Amino acid sequence: MNNHQGNQERFSLHGQWSSRMTFILAVTGSAIGLGNIWKFPYIAGDNGGGAFVLIYLICIFVIGFPIMVSEIMIGRKGRRNPITSMKILGLEEQGSENWKWVGLIGLMAGFIILSYYSVIAGWTLHYFKMSLLGELSNLNSESVQTIFGELTGSAITQLMYHTAFMAITVAIIAKGIKDGLERAVKLMMPGLLFILIVLLFYSILQGDFMAGVNFLLMPDFTKITSQSVLAAMGQAFFTLSLGMGCIVMYGAYLPKNESIIGTTTTIIFCDTIIALLAGLVIFPIVFQFGLKPTDGPGLIFLTLPLAFNEITGGYIFSGLFFILLAFAAITSALSLLEPSVAWMIENKNYSRGKSALIIGVLIWLLGFLSIFSFNILSGFTFWKGTLFDNFDYLASNILLPLSGLLFTIFASWIMKKENSIEELSDVSRRVYKLWRFGARYIAPIGVILVFLNAIGII
Numbered sequence: 039m040n041n042h043q044g045n046q047e048r049f050s051l052h053g054q055w056s057s058r059m060t061f062i063l064a065v066t067g068s069a070i071g072l073g074n075i076w077k078f079p080y081i082a083g084d085n086g087g088g089a090f091v092l093i094y095l096i097c098i099f100v101i102g103f104p105i106m107v108s109e110i111m112i113g114r115k116g117r118r119n120p121i122t123s124m125k126i127l128g129l130e131e132q133g134s135e136n137w138k139w140v141g142l143i144g145l146m147a148g149f150i151i152l153s154y155y156s157v158i159a160g161w162t163l164h165y166f167k168m169s170l171l172g173e174l175s176n177l178n179s180e181s182v183q184t185i186f187g188e189l190t191g192s193a194i195t196q197l198m199y200h201t202a203f204m205a206i207t208v209a210i211i212a213k214g215i216k217d218g219l220e221r222a223v224k225l226m227m228p229g230l231l232f233i234l235i236v237l238l239f240y241s242i243l244q245g246d247f248m249a250g251v252n253f254l255l256m257p258d259f260t261k262i263t264s265q266s267v268l269a270a271m272g273q274a275f276f277t278l279s280l281g282m283g284c285i286v287m288y289g290a291y292l293p294k295n296e297s298i299i300g301t302t303t304t305i306i307f308c309d310t311i312i313a314l315l316a317g318l319v320i321f322p323i324v325f326q327f328g329l330k331p332t333d334g335p336g337l338i339f340l341t342l343p344l345a346f347n348e349i350t351g352g353y354i355f356s357g358l359f360f361i362l363l364a365f366a367a368i369t370s371a372l373s374l375l376e377p378s379v380a381w382m383i384e385n386k387n388y389s390r391g392k393s394a395l396i397i398g399v400l401i402w403l404l405g406f407l408s409i410f411s412f413n414i415l416s417g418f419t420f421w422k423g424t425l426f427d428n429f430d431y432l433a434s435n436i437l438l439p440l441s442g443l444l445f446t447i448f449a450s451w452i453m454k455k456e457n458s459i460e461e462l463s464d465v466s467r468r469v470y471k472l473w474r475f476g477a478r479y480i481a482p483i484g485v486i487l488v489f490l491n492a493i494g495i496i
């Protein structure tokens with residue numbers, strides 16, 4: 039591979055997106071996932087609602103935006119998996135191979151995230167099946183706990199769904215960019231939006247809508263602690279799929295003439311709207327039925343079945359809700375798997391199918407540890423809690439911000455100015471300068487301050 043191709047364009051070995059729209063759909067599909075619908079509401083609930091949401095929005099715009107632009111830029115310039123792209127660009131820009139480690143941190147984070155992401159996605163499949171079979175009826179607050187407890191208590195049931203979810207993800211990735219990824223997102227993303235809108239009407243009509251709106255949008259700053267600021271930033275990284283190379287990877291398939299800033303704006307807008315909509319679906323229902331917003335990771339699995347169950351025809355809505363979650367999870371899981379698979383194809387010369395299978399099996403095996411942390415290993419706790427808690431904390435709050443920080447430093451400090459200008463040539467000087475300022479100063483300082491604050495130094 040020629041490392042000194044200068045400004046000549048490299049081409050991806052795996053093809054390109056067939057249109058700007060499919061790129062936007064794929065990245066939005068990556069961004070919108072369990073993070074928006076499962077994680078955002080419970081973290082917002084745990085951290086007091088409105089004030090958290092405000093900090094989260096600030097993190098999205100001042101930290102997330104410049105970093106996403108940086109990652110797409112690196113991907114499109116490198117045209118390889120994140121490790122190789124960083125290696126090639128590091129050599130071109132600075133004569134150093136060491137930047138590849140940043141790509142590696144990202145890939146590791148993706149590996150870890152997908153291992154537990156698939157377990158939670160498996161829960162949604164289980165709840166979908168139960169809704170369809172009418173098993174989520176005649177519930178009360180004890181029986182929802184029992185159903186959830188039975189699921190998390192059973193390693194076998196979770197294993198089954200985890201296996202099914204990973205199999206779907208591997209099968210789609212094995213088919214490649216156009217036949218696999220593009221087709222999946224074209225089908226699932228519009229479906230997801232449709233279902234969410236139906237559920238929003240349901241929540242407006244059946245829920246305590248104003249209580250939900252107040253909770254989400256009225257800030258109560260007394261609830262804010264340094265930990266909740268870290269949680270908001272971690273969530274901003276997680277929800278935008280930043281810091282793990284998946285945006286770098288998808289950027290590698292982006293044609294040269296597409297606008298990076300334009301697509302990023304659309305993607306961030308869609309992701310934020312969906313997270314807020316998910317909150318507006320969930321909290322009105324939570325309040326209507328006197329449930330608590332602070333139920334943690336179980337929030338949607340405990341509260342929603344109970345609420346839907348109170349209303350005739352509710353099982354249809356709960357079925358819709360859980361299939362919505364499964365769709366959202368699949369399009370995100372694809373982006374978590376693709377970078378490692380592309381790495382294997384490019385470096386080991388294996389076929390796409392074989393690479394997807396090997397990486398998929400490794401991630402599937404790692405997922406066992408998360409499954410066991412809800413049952414046989416639930417007593418095994420250290421640092422942030424169970425193995426599952428630690429995986430999530432390590433990946434979302436440490437690895438993602440760390441590699442996101444380094445990606446943005448690379449794009450704005452190390453990459454020659456003329457190269458980044460070339461990548462962002464469609465926007466005005468002023469917008470370019472704004473990005474560069476955000477990527478050089480605001481995002482790095484923001485990430486570092488939040489870290490120092492969280493570990494108690496400032």
Ligand code: PFF
Nearest residue numbers: 069071072073074277279284
């Ligand atoms: N953004 C996804 C979500 O919000 O569920 C999760 C995710 C996907 C995180 C891809 C990181 C990633 F690279």
